[in-house]
Amino acid sequence: MPLPMMRKSVPATTGFMQSCYSTPSYMAPTRIEVAAASGAYPVLIGPGTLATLPRLLDQSLLGPRRIAVSSPVVWELHGNAVRRATTEREPILVPDGERFKNTMTVGRVYEALIRAGADRSTVIIAVGGGVIGDLVGFAAATYLRGVRLVQVPTTLMAQVDSAVGGKVGVNHPLGKNLIGAFHPPRLVIADPAVLETLPRREFRAGLYEVVKYGVIASEPLFDRLDSSLTTLFDRDHDALSHVVSESCRIKADIVSADERESGLRRVLNFGHTVGHALEAVTRYRRFRHGEAVAYGMLAALALGVARGVTPPESRDRVARLVAKLGPLPPIADLSIKEIVAATAHDKKIVDGTLHFVAATGIGQTTTLKDVTAKDLKSALKTIGVTRP
Ligand SMILES: NC(=O)c1ccc[n+]([C@@H]2O[C@H](COP(=O)([O-])OP(=O)(O)OC[C@H]3O[C@@H](n4cnc5c(N)ncnc54)[C@H](O)[C@@H]3O)[C@@H](O)[C@H]2O)c1
Numbered sequence: 001m002p003l004p005m006m007r008k009s010v011p012a013t014t015g016f017m018q019s020c021y022s023t024p025s026y027m028a029p030t031r032i033e034v035a036a037a038s039g040a041y042p043v044l045i046g047p048g049t050l051a052t053l054p055r056l057l058d059q060s061l062l063g064p065r066r067i068a069v070s071s072p073v074v075w076e077l078h079g080n081a082v083r084r085a086t087t088e089r090e091p092i093l094v095p096d097g098e099r100f101k102n103t104m105t106v107g108r109v110y111e112a113l114i115r116a117g118a119d120r121s122t123v124i125i126a127v128g129g130g131v132i133g134d135l136v137g138f139a140a141a142t143y144l145r146g147v148r149l150v151q152v153p154t155t156l157m158a159q160v161d162s163a164v165g166g167k168v169g170v171n172h173p174l175g176k177n178l179i180g181a182f183h184p185p186r187l188v189i190a191d192p193a194v195l196e197t198l199p200r201r202e203f204r205a206g207l208y209e210v211v212k213y214g215v216i217a218s219e220p221l222f223d224r225l226d227s228s229l230t231t232l233f234d235r236d237h238d239a240l241s242h243v244v245s246e247s248c249r250i251k252a253d254i255v256s257a258d259e260r261e262s263g264l265r266r267v268l269n270f271g272h273t274v275g276h277a278l279e280a281v282t283r284y285r286r287f288r289h290g291e292a293v294a295y296g297m298l299a300a301l302a303l304g305v306a307r308g309v310t311p312p313e314s315r316d317r318v319a320r321l322v323a324k325l326g327p328l329p330p331i332a333d334l335s336i337k338e339i340v341a342a343t344a345h346d347k348k349i350v351d352g353t354l355h356f357v358a359a360t361g362i363g364q365t366t367t368l369k370d371v372t373a374k375d376l377k378s379a380l381k382t383i384g385v386t387r388p
């Protein structure tokens, strides 16, 4: 499937918020523009960008009142850097972690917003990983029929994926992300320095999503990831900035061309049909999202090889890189039947047909529209699920 032309890295020297970078005391961040029906927004990537948030917001005229929503853990670690960008004394704090990504937690955010007297001119700043970004984004999409949102992603997963693209939402016990909305942020600030405090397992979970970008759109990114794992695990700012920028650029190009997922955007779901099913059957407790996606990619590759669309050597290259990233939680004990049943709730089912993304090499994909339960079952067996 052809992707739109990939853009080159653009330092933030023109347009929106330019004046913040007129002093040469810090390097200009990489700026990626994302087109959305509601208006384009910038993603600013680079060490030190978080410290510029108060100034960015003062100059952006997004709204006079700004309230941060975060989790206690993230706020304790990085709240100080954001506090000066808010006008409210206290942030709204809710628990993160996949099992709290539900309508109950969104209800807590609504209540706190109402109690704080938040109105339509209030800007909500979501500070945290993908769970906070998705659930706070959903609260922002629905509170007073929608208020402005700024995303400050603090996990690798959120910086490379969830904070960009405007999909927000929460899980339902029957399926992942089944309740949601499209609500693009007005600004995304991805500062790789905040990733220094990220636990190794969370960091790896984000790297699997970078593997995904390599497989669907960029062999150079795939190779670079493979060759720079040590520096990345050392949280080297330059290495991280590069990986985050390349990933965001791929996502920005795709969602700018297809915001509402009528076609092209589906490639971003590579590995997610099985990945989401694994998360649902384990009640969102066993896998980090990225880990489930890692298994999902292996299953998609096995299925692609079985169907003759994926070259076995591409499957082997991905499997080697996934293995190099570290161990994944066990899956042998899960039930093939339950996993396949869970894929039936996948949002990629259009008119009863599952649109399954398969790789045709590293950096390219195709969509299979006739994937059967039998195909899925054999793929699951191939990746090590043993229980019928
Ligand atoms: N909307 C989208 O397009 C999209 C895309 C990809 C993923 N997602 C969603 O993102 C979610 C997963 O996000 P995640 O992996 O970021 O998980 P998460 O939000 O649960 O964060 C993982 C853990 O890291 C901690 N944490 C966050 N930032 C930290 C930091 N800087 N230092 C130390 N600890 C920190 C959090 O407290 C949490 O315990 C899933 O629900 C997934 O569906 C959404």
Ligand SMILES: [Zn+2]
Pocket: 161, 209, 272, 289, 293
């Ligand atoms: Zn994902």
